[in-house]
Amino acid sequence: DQQVKQNSPSLSVQEGRISILNCDYTNSMFDYFLWYKKYPAEGPTFLISISSIKDKNEDGRFTVFLNKSAKHLSLHIVPSQPGDSAVYFCAASGTGAQKLVFGQGTRLTINP
Amino acid sequence: EAGVAQSPRYKIIEKRQSVAFWCNPISGHATLYWYQQILGQGPKLLIQFQNNGVVDDSQLPKDRFSAERLKGVDSTLKIQPAKLEDSAVYLCASSFRQGVDTQYFGPGTRLTVL
Numbered sequence: 487d488q489q490v491k492q493n494s495p496s497l498s499v500q501e502g503r504i505s506i507l508n509c510d511y512t513n514s515m516f517d518y519f520l521w522y523k524k525y526p527a528e529g530p531t532f533l534i535s536i537s538s539i540k541d542k543n544e545d546g547r548f549t550v551f552l553n554k555s556a557k558h559l560s561l562h563i564v565p566s567q568p569g570d571s572a573v574y575f576c577a578a579s580g581t582g583a584q585k586l587v588f589g590q591g592t593r594l595t596i597n598p
Numbered sequence: 599e600a601g602v603a604q605s606p607r608y609k610i611i612e613k614r615q616s617v618a619f620w621c622n623p624i625s626g627h628a629t630l631y632w633y634q635q636i637l638g639q640g641p642k643l644l645i646q647f648q649n650n651g652v653v654d655d656s657q658l659p660k661d662r663f664s665a666e667r668l669k670g671v672d673s674t675l676k677i678q679p680a681k682l683e684d685s686a687v688y689l690c691a692s693s694f695r696q697g698v699d700t701q702y703f704g705p706g707t708r709l710t711v712l
Contacts, residue, residue: 490640518698529602529689529703530641575640579698585654586701588640 489513490578492589500597505563507592509576512557516578520586521550521561524573533574534561566596600624602704604690610710616678619707623671623692629653630667631701632675633689641689647673648696680711 491510499505507521517538522530536543536550536559543550549562563570576589603622611617623630628649633641644663645655649670658665662681667673677684687706693699 492640495638522703527705529691529705531703532700535698535700577640585643585646586641588642590638590640 488590489516490576490587490589492574492576492592494592495590496593496595498595498597499566501568502565505561505566505570505594505596507561507563507574507576507594509559509561509589510557511559511578513578513580513587514557515580516587517581518579519550519552519559520577520579521548522575522577522588524575524591530575563594568596568598570594571596602690602692602702604688604704604707606707607705608708608710610712611680612712613682614679616676617680617709618674618676619688619690619709621673621675621690621704623673623690624702627692627694627702628670629693629696629699630673631691631693632665632673633691633703635687635689635706637686644675646696653696677709680709682711685709685711 520535521533523533524530534545534548552559573591573593575591577586630647632644635641644658645665646653647667650667665675687708689706690704691701693701
């Protein structure tokens with residue numbers, strides 16, 4: 487039972503343009519959502535998070551949007567830079583369970 | 599600040615052999631996690647420790663996997679005997695406290711079972 491889904495295995499974007507990564511979840515008990523970034527041969531690193539009481543959180547070039555009614559969140563990167571090329575994981579947790587449930591990841595490639 | 603350390607980085611074994619992985623979390627982090635990441639999938643939590651006590655091991659295959667965190671610092675994850683489907687990257691993470699606190703991941707150990 488895949489509770490967190492990233493339906494796009496890969497995404498290719500031109501440098502300087504906007505990258506939009508999407509994530510859907512099925513568990514209505516999830517109330518905290520995170521994005522992690524992973525380079526090859528390294529562990530995932532925390533990027534940005536959002537609580538269910540918000541619908542948007544921004545940190546520099548990165549913005550996460552949450553649509554609770556649609557059980558959907560997205561990560562916007564603008565402008566995209568070559569160093570953003572990595573695998574991005576969406577993760578979610580609920581207040582009670584607390585453990586993180588990860589999506590399958592989306593490989594983002596930024597082309598010069 | 600030193601990050602989460604893991605060793606070995608790579609391990610190749612034959613099925614039915616045993617293997618152990620080691621993790622040293624960030625100093626002062628009370629919560630430690632072990633994840634299994636199979637190729638093409640996201641990390642899956644195997645076990646979570648709070649200090650030296652187990653908080654969640656619901657997804658740990660206890661017939662072959664075991665983990666301990668003696669003295670509430672370092673941790674080891676063992677697989678005995680290994681199966682082909684155990685081939686994966688094993689990630690260790692730590693956080694200052696449990697809950698929504700940011701988890702910091704180590705580089706992982708890539709296990710190949712032949």
